[in-house]
Amino acid sequence: MFLKTISPDMTQLSSKVTAMQQHYRPLPGMPCKQRGAVLFVALVFLVLITLIALTASGTSILEQRMSAGQRNAQLGLMGAETAASGAQAWLLSIPGQINCGYNGGQITYNGASASACFKTQSSADAGGNTILVRNPLVDRFRTATTWLPFAGSGALAYATPLTGASVGNSKLEQQPQFIVEDLGILLPPGMSPNGQAGGAGRQPSDGKESGIPKLYNYRITARSTGGTSASVRAVEVQFGVGVQSN
Numbered sequence: 001m002f003l004k005t006i007s008p009d010m011t012q013l014s015s016k017v018t019a020m021q022q023h024y025r026p027l028p029g030m031p032c033k034q035r036g037a038v039l040f041v042a043l044v045f046l047v048l049i050t051l052i053a054l055t056a057s058g059t060s061i062l063e064q065r066m067s068a069g070q071r072n073a074q075l076g077l078m079g080a081e082t083a084a085s086g087a088q089a090w091l092l093s094i095p096g097q098i099n100c101g102y103n104g105g106q107i108t109y110n111g112a113s114a115s116a117c118f119k120t121q122s123s124a125d126a127g128g129n130t131i132l133v134r135n136p137l138v139d140r141f142r143t144a145t146t147w148l149p150f151a152g153s154g155a156l157a158y159a160t161p162l163t164g165a166s167v168g169n170s171k172l173e174q175q176p177q178f179i180v181e182d183l184g185i186l187l188p189p190g191m192s193p194n195g196q197a198g199g200a201g202r203q204p205s206d207g208k209e210s211g212i213p214k215l216y217n218y219r220i221t222a223r224s225t226g227g228t229s230a231s232v233r234a235v236e237v238q239f240g241v242g243v244q245s246n
Helices: 008-022 037-092 136-143 165-170
Strands: 105-109 112-119 121-124 130-133 177-185 214-225 232-243
Touching: 037 177, 037 214, 037 232, 136 177, 136 214
Parallel strands: 112 177
Antiparallel strands: 105 112, 121 130, 177 214, 214 232
8 A cells, every 4th residue: 555645844834824814814994794785775776666667657557547538538528519419400400390299209310200309398386386397308318427228218319320430449339319308489588488488388379470480499418428438428409490480
């Protein structure tokens, strides 16, 4: 067996290196150990940047929703105005007086017959006084805060489709609808019956000579949704239609 002996010089050198390591001291001003401060600062900045990004994202989403809601409301308003204007043009095209009644007179619109022109009727209150009352359908249609289905609403659907793909991005969720009310004849103040004051009967005879046009007063109430039913807008138009007297 061959055994290699270590030189005494090498043993002494090893002892000196060990002694130097044991007596090593860092230079003044140099950190003796790492404490992780850089990692902590980096994490703080990461959290701040994340919070800023989340705030900016939330603000952007809120602005998008506000813009969509405003556009939705504008679409509903335009739909209601379109239906009211179309109904007004339709009334102006009808010769003579329109057939209206308390439960809705039979009129023809868009090729179909419907009961959609309402008129007040005389009634007596608890004290025996004569008053004019409206059909409850009219008040419901005028005051509802949500969309009313066509069935049982007493309304007419606007003739031109506004819910299909033909109108592009401006299409409405529901077809606009409207009702017509006969408010009577407009006569000069002091003459009976006075349409402005709601005189009894509202007959086109008093104070009118043959051949002089009578001015019938109508009110159109139109309702429309926007791109969704979350927005419902209503428009009222009141105007007079001249009808030749007999």
